[in-house]
Amino acid sequence: MDFIKRKKTKKIYVGDVDIGGLAPIRVQSMTNTRTQDYEATIEQIKRLEEIGCEIIRVSVNDIEAAKAIKKIKENIKIPLIADVHFDYKLAVLGVENGADGVRINPGNIGDSKRVAIIVDACKANNAVLRIGVNSGSLEKELKKKYKHPTPEALVESGLRWVRKIEKRNFFNMKISLKSSCVRDSYMSYLLFSEKCDYPLHVGITEAGSGIRGAIKSGVGIGLILARGIGDTIRVSLTGDPLQEVIAGYEILRSLGLRKRGVEIISCPTCGRTEIDVNGLVNKLEPWLSKVDLPIKVAIMGCVVNGPGEAREADIGIAGGKDVGVIFKEGKVIKKVYHLNNLISEFKEELKKYIQERKGVPYEVQ
Numbered sequence: 552m553d554f555i556k557r558k559k560t561k562k563i564y565v566g567d568v569d570i571g572g573l574a575p576i577r578v579q580s581m582t583n584t585r586t587q588d589y590e591a592t593i594e595q596i597k598r599l600e601e602i603g604c605e606i607i608r609v610s611v612n613d614i615e616a617a618k619a620i621k622k623i624k625e626n627i628k629i630p631l632i633a634d635v636h637f638d639y640k641l642a643v644l645g646v647e648n649g650a651d652g653v654r655i656n657p658g659n660i661g662d663s664k665r666v667a668i669i670v671d672a673c674k675a676n677n678a679v680l681r682i683g684v685n686s687g688s689l690e691k692e693l694k695k696k697y698k699h700p701t702p703e704a705l706v707e708s709g710l711r712w713v714r715k716i717e718k719r720n721f722f723n724m725k726i727s728l729k730s731s732c733v734r735d736s737y738m739s740y741l742l743f744s745e746k747c748d749y750p751l752h753v754g755i756t757e758a759g760s761g762i763r764g765a766i767k768s769g770v771g772i773g774l775i776l777a778r779g780i781g782d783t784i785r786v787s788l789t790g791d792p793l794q795e796v797i798a799g800y801e802i803l804r805s806l807g808l809r810k811r812g813v814e815i816i817s818c819p820t821c822g823r824t825e826i827d828v829n830g831l832v833n834k835l836e837p838w839l840s841k842v843d844l845p846i847k848v849a850i851m852g853c854v855v856n857g858p859g860e861a862r863e864a865d866i867g868i869a870g871g872k873d874v875g876v877i878f879k880e881g882k883v884i885k886k887v888y889h890l891n892n893l894i895s896e897f898k899e900e901l902k903k904y905i906q907e908r909k910g911v912p913y914e915v916q
Contacts, residue, residue, distance in 0.1 A: 826870030
């Protein structure tokens with residue numbers, strides 16, 4: 552019996568990536584470079600691609616940024632979404648320069664005529680439109696009606712714009728209803744999902760940084776996904792967007808919804824620990840993030856109990872005072888007496904293991 556029964560939504564394509572219709576829940580992120588600086592933006596997107604980012608969004612806040620999309624698209628592999636606020640002309644220019652989709656906030660983009668112009672541009676360029684309802688920028692009349700950005704207000708805003716856009720014979724869209732409040736986001740998605748079958752992009756807006764932001768996003772996004780709702784996700788974290796992608800896959804993995812890349816199992820340490828487990832994790836994590844094979848890697852602080860406690864891991868290491876061990880499927884396969892060599896020895900064994908699983912030579916830089 553499946554833990555989560557996903558709701559089947561309408562299938563659309565952002566570039567060549569399918570969304571909805573029970574396609575895999577896609578992990579996306581947003582660059583924090585200036586889009587006008589297309590070289591820096593391209594470099595960041597390529598790093599995001601390496602760790603599994605499937606859709607990228609860039610800020611388009613002026614004409615120069617909109618025009619930079621053409622150069623960026625020529626140098627990346629994943630679909631690109633233009634994020635536009637206030638100026639509908641920038642949305643049009645973004646898709647004309649090759650954006651695979653555009654995200655607008657109906658609360659600040661303007662009246663129906665302006666949205667109609669954006670819709671026509673998306674239709675002409677085979678681009679997807681995301682209606683990004685946000686608690687911080689609801690339409691004035693809805694603020695007056697509800698006094699507060701309640702879930703009901705967010706849902707009414709989203710449905711209003713869906714119906715307006717459908718009247719222009721356009722159905723290539725997905726919806727988000729984000730709040731910085733977990734409870735309001737959860738209720739908004741539940742209510743909207745009952746009324747509409749367009750793909751939903753899920754996230755908790757302005758979640759914060761580091762562990763606080765990750766926890767808030769994990770709880771909020773996890774609650775929504777556990778109800779079978781959601782077709783794409785973004786973990787909105789202050790800082791390096793690579794952390795957003797890592798967190799996104801961890802949320803999906805923990806719910807059994809995606810299996811991509813390495814799951815790290817590491818001990819919390821105790822009085823028996825005689826090696827810097829946190830240091831090992833920090834050194835190995837960036838390297839392991841580039842491995843796309845779904846495997847469990849253990850990093851343990853005790854050579855006595857490490858392999859046994861992490862028996863469910865595919866491969867792992869454990870360190871002691873004078874010796875480290877590399878173990879595979881609960882059995883020690885190598886002892887390392889110079890701990891400075893533990894990481895390099897482990898990397899070589901992991902490459903061999905991946906090659907065994909894939910049946911082809913495998914190299915991780």
